[in-house]
Amino acid sequence: MGLWFLTVACSSLWVGLGLGGAPCKYPPHLWCSSREIAQACKAEKQCAKVTSAPQKADPVSISLYYESLCPACRSFLVLQLFPTWLMLGDIMDITLVPYGNAKERKGATKWEFECQHGPDECLGNVMEACLIHLFEDMYFPLIFCMESSANVTQNLPTCMKLYRPDISLANLTACVNGDLGNKLMHANAERTRALNPPHKYVPWIVINGSHTEALQSRSQAALFKMVCDLYKGEPPVACLDKKSPFPHSQQYSCLNA
Structure with a gap:
């Protein structure tokens, strides 16, 4: 019950942010799993923030x-x-x-x-x-x-x-x-x-x-x-x-x- 509620809540949040448009056929937890899925779900910017590691500076x-x-x-x-x-x-x-x-x-x-x-x-x-x-x-x-x-x-x-x-x-x-x-x-x-x-x-x-x-x-x-x-x-x-x-x-x- 708790996991189902969390998934629905996350889906609502992402949709509320204008993500996961009509072409998107994937659940929210997969939107950042590949570049193609991120593009289909209009989540490239958000996925970049989630997945990008901080850049190392020169030693x-x-x-x-x-x-x-x-x-x-x-x-x-x-x-x-x-x-x-x-x-x-x-x-x-x-x-x-x-x-x-x-x-x-x-x-x-x-x-x-x-x-x-x-x-x-x-x-x-x-x-x-x-x-x-x-x-x-x-x-x-x-x-x-x-x-x-x-x-x-x-x-x-x-x-x-x-x-x-x-x-x-x-x-x-x-x-x-x-x-x-x-x-x-x-x-x-x-x-x-x-x-x-x-x-x-x-x-x-x-x-x-x-x-x-x-x-x-x-x-x-x-x-x-x-x-x-x-x-x-x-x-x-x-x-x-x-x-x-x-x-x-x-x-x-x-x-x-």
Whole structure:
């Protein structure tokens, strides 16, 4: 009795709205089941409102230009960028460019690099460039693991066992020591030199294609809140709490000499 009454009531409501004209031979609960039925029953507009999902906005784009042993870069990546990505990854687009304040010159057979914090930083940079290239779906946790450890370069085997035990370290080693790693670092050097404005320090943070001192300061202070504020779509649940879940980071940098 109740179901019959509800069906009749719904039918009366739709007809009262000017829907379900003479050509319509379908009950109201089928009017939005296909485009043809919606057209026959003159219910296209109403069905569009019922069935259309809210449009997703573009993700907030964050590009980090950094070097593997810079304390300020490590602090931002470990304390701000990675935790924010864990909670808001669905509305973020992350790009990591490990190179920073390094210098390159053309050698006899390959590019040669001089890094701000010495040869071990050059090794860390190429390791992370190879991780990004080889493990597109899983590189960020690996880089976080390296950057949060006491020794960035020596901790890679442990990080691989934690996050990618199914992958042999040999592929990564071949990249690091071979032509591929050298080409990846040269590409990162070119991307870093192409920055506009040119970078003066690292971490150098580019938000939605732009770098300003205001965006840099805001990113280093409270990246999570900034991403929530910049996202134009329906905010995820994590953004509904007005307080940032992470403490503000110290705002310091490694200057480009």
